[in-house]
Amino acid sequence: MAAKTRKFKAEMKQLMDIIIHSLYSNQEIFLRELISNAVDAIDKVRFEGLTKPDVLEDNADWKIKLIPNRETKTLTISDNGLGMSMETVGDQLGSIARSGTAEFLAELQDADAANRPELIGQFGVGFYASFMVAENVVVESRMAGDPELGVRWSSTGQGTYKIEQIRKETRGTDVTLHLREEALEYLDEYFLRTVVKKFSDFVEHPVVMDVEKTVSPTNGEEDAPEKVEIVEEVLNSGQAIWRRAKSDIEQEEYHDFYKHLARDSEDPARVIHYVAEGNLEFRALLYLPAKRPPFFASQDPTKQGPHLYIRRVFITDNAEALLPPYLRFVRGLVDASDLPLNVSREMMQDNPLIARIQKALVNKILSTLEEMATEDPTAYDAFFQEWGSLLKMGVYTDFANRERLADLLRFESTKTQPGAFTSLAKYLVSMPVAQTDIFYLVGSSREVMESSAYLELFRARDQEVLLMTDPIDEWVTSHLMAYKEKPFKAVDKGDLSDEAEKAAREETGKTFAGLLDLFRQAVPEVKDVRLSGRLKDSAVVLVVEEGALNPHMQALLKTLGQEDVPDAARILELNAEHASVAAIQALFEKNPDDPRLQSYARLLYDQALLGEGSRVTDVQAFAARINEMIAKDASPGDE
Ligand code: ADP
Ligand code: MG
Numbered sequence: 001m002a003a004k005t006r007k008f009k010a011e012m013k014q015l016m017d018i019i020i021h022s023l024y025s026n027q028e029i030f031l032r033e034l035i036s037n038a039v040d041a042i043d044k045v046r047f048e049g050l051t052k053p054d055v056l057e058d059n060a061d062w063k064i065k066l067i068p069n070r071e072t073k074t075l076t077i078s079d080n081g082l083g084m085s086m087e088t089v090g091d092q093l094g095s096i097a098r099s100g101t102a103e104f105l106a107e108l109q110d111a112d113a114a115n116r117p118e119l120i121g122q123f124g125v126g127f128y129a130s131f132m133v134a135e136n137v138v139v140e141s142r143m144a145g146d147p148e149l150g151v152r153w154s155s156t157g158q159g160t161y162k163i164e165q166i167r168k169e170t171r172g173t174d175v176t177l178h179l180r181e182e183a184l185e186y187l188d189e190y191f192l193r194t195v196v197k198k199f200s201d202f203v204e205h206p207v208v209m210d211v212e213k214t215v216s217p218t219n220g221e222e223d224a225p226e227k228v229e230i231v232e233e234v235l236n237s238g239q240a241i242w243r244r245a246k247s248d249i250e251q252e253e254y255h256d257f258y259k260h261l262a263r264d265s266e267d268p269a270r271v272i273h274y275v276a277e278g279n280l281e282f283r284a285l286l287y288l289p290a291k292r293p294p295f296f297a298s299q300d301p302t303k304q305g306p307h308l309y310i311r312r313v314f315i316t317d318n319a320e321a322l323l324p325p326y327l328r329f330v331r332g333l334v335d336a337s338d339l340p341l342n343v344s345r346e347m348m349q350d351n352p353l354i355a356r357i358q359k360a361l362v363n364k365i366l367s368t369l370e371e372m373a374t375e376d377p378t379a380y381d382a383f384f385q386e387w388g389s390l391l392k393m394g395v396y397t398d399f400a401n402r403e404r405l406a407d408l409l410r411f412e413s414t415k416t417q418p419g420a421f422t423s424l425a426k427y428l429v430s431m432p433v434a435q436t437d438i439f440y441l442v443g444s445s446r447e448v449m450e451s452s453a454y455l456e457l458f459r460a461r462d463q464e465v466l467l468m469t470d471p472i473d474e475w476v477t478s479h480l481m482a483y484k485e486k487p488f489k490a491v492d493k494g495d496l497s498d499e500a501e502k503a504a505r506e507e508t509g510k511t512f513a514g515l516l517d518l519f520r521q522a523v524p525e526v527k528d529v530r531l532s533g534r535l536k537d538s539a540v541v542l543v544v545e546e547g548a549l550n551p552h553m554q555a556l557l558k559t560l561g562q563e564d565v566p567d568a569a570r571i572l573e574l575n576a577e578h579a580s581v582a583a584i585q586a587l588f589e590k591n592p593d594d595p596r597l598q599s600y601a602r603l604l605y606d607q608a609l610l611g612e613g614s615r616v617t618d619v620q621a622f623a624a625r626i627n628e629m630i631a632k633d634a635s636p637g638d639e
Helices: 010-022 029-051 086-094 101-110 113-123 126-132 181-187 189-200 251-262 345-349 352-375 377-397 399-408 424-430 446-450 453-461 473-480 499-522 551-559 579-590 596-611 619-633
Strands: 004-007 064-069 074-079 134-142 149-155 160-167 172-179 207-215 227-234 270-276 282-288 307-310 313-316 331-336 438-442 466-468 486-490 528-531 540-544 570-574
Touching: 010 126, 029 064, 029 074, 029 126, 029 172, 029 189, 029 313, 064 181, 064 189, 086 134, 086 149, 086 160, 126 134, 172 181, 181 189, 189 207, 251 270, 251 282, 251 331, 270 352, 282 352, 331 352, 352 377, 352 399, 377 399, 377 473, 399 424, 399 473, 424 438, 438 453, 438 473, 446 453, 446 466, 453 540, 466 473, 473 486, 499 528, 499 570, 499 579, 499 596, 540 596, 570 596, 579 596, 596 619
Parallel strands: 064 207, 307 331, 438 466, 438 486, 528 570
Antiparallel strands: 004 160, 064 074, 074 172, 134 149, 134 172, 149 160, 207 227, 270 282, 282 331, 307 313, 540 570
């Protein structure tokens, strides 16, 4: 069959440009990427071999071989993994299968040079890293179960690639890099050794290379000349770190393994090495990442979750069933003893053993977090800053652990510095004995909330109010309802006064009844107008009824695409003690038909709209009223 030339998908060209030019200082990662692809391919065929032994073709001595060749100036990475077929090689190496490529490109362009390799690794465009060091890449591959029917793919990375059919005896893939002049160091044995150690030491399969060894003469042949032999040397240590005794493992080894596994450049926040024995046997090595990786939110949740091994055999990259969705940020692996090797994704979903492992893992993760929160609150707060919004999800998805999760929550409050946290437990400790509720306010930013009228009463009473800016907080409070029997109460909803205050206001209410009626008819937009029990400095405020969504949440839901968000009717509250309100009342008592009363009612309503962060609807009328007042007030002569 003649070779066919095909074009790369459009975004590939752009991507390749960026990879080749912007990653130049981090060339070495190409080797990590190619080795990791070889490992993936080996794991895949080994896994298939569990149920279809034929695909193994008696070739199950797993290894990844590096073959540097000084004459041809090539480096070949060869594996006996699954291989690629003629049909799929174009898709696998000619396009970026994943979605979000445009987003990725933008991110990559903006990122600091130091972060780029991590971005590339996490996005899985690994293979193309080859072009950083190679002017031409030739991939020869033969798929398991396709005897002799191989394929050769080649490209200079310049927009097109060639595919042709070849004969290939052995199953697996050989990636041959025709090295650029500047990259010839990758032919150097010692250099390759160092790079493998650095990036792929923990790889479970042997990474080997033929090296020349000088063999000293054996006893009795002391006079014979030294012999040089070629031996296949294993370059990586390949130890399953999670199988070793905890006491033998250095912190740094744990961290190195994490960086390799999660492709993170930073140390994790916590390491959990857990060995369960007895009637449920498994080992887990889990990590709590210190930083949220780029694109975390847009990643497919089923592509997250720990790796699963069964009796040291790699089963899958992402066993999402091992952890509940709110812990999907936890990285690592689980090596279980009692599961069948052919466990499928579907089986995992409702396997009682998996459920028990999950329960044990959740328990362990939560106790690790609890420990961190007590022993190192600063570290915990930093951790919460990154991952808190996921833990909050647990509050309404993991009923059994709701209380433990509530203890792990952190919030800003009117008594914390901006950016610093308090906990619900601390809130209770520092609240006055007579206080019965946990007060909170949800808004777009701390700044907006701090300048709002809702906090006036609490400042005057010296009571703490939790300031919540995370969209999920509204759900958290409504699901928890209470913490240690103290109900959550939004300070911008309902009536906050106690019985005595209500009774006192009823009296004043009688005096103001006529004016309130006038307001009701002048401001038909609101559901009701009443006297306020929450204002100190402001004249007016808009509130919603208990249980309704505040305007911030309504707007948020709408931007999230939710269509049937009810426009919660609002209530306009007047501060009877405020000078303006008192003046309007006096005017009303003198002449309830004074046309200015209408205008003042509208002005106060507009003021309340601005106060809650909304826009004034009729700006022209608003301006006209203000200007009229300025014109009167500013007239010279009286002074
Ligand atoms: P990723 O590994 O994240 O999928 P890569 O760019 O590294 O992305 O590889 C793209 C695809 O090419 C892989 O998903 C795999 O299907 C195929 N591939 C690459 N290298 C090999 C290999 N050595 N053996 C078999 N398939 C491979
Ligand atoms: Mg890869």
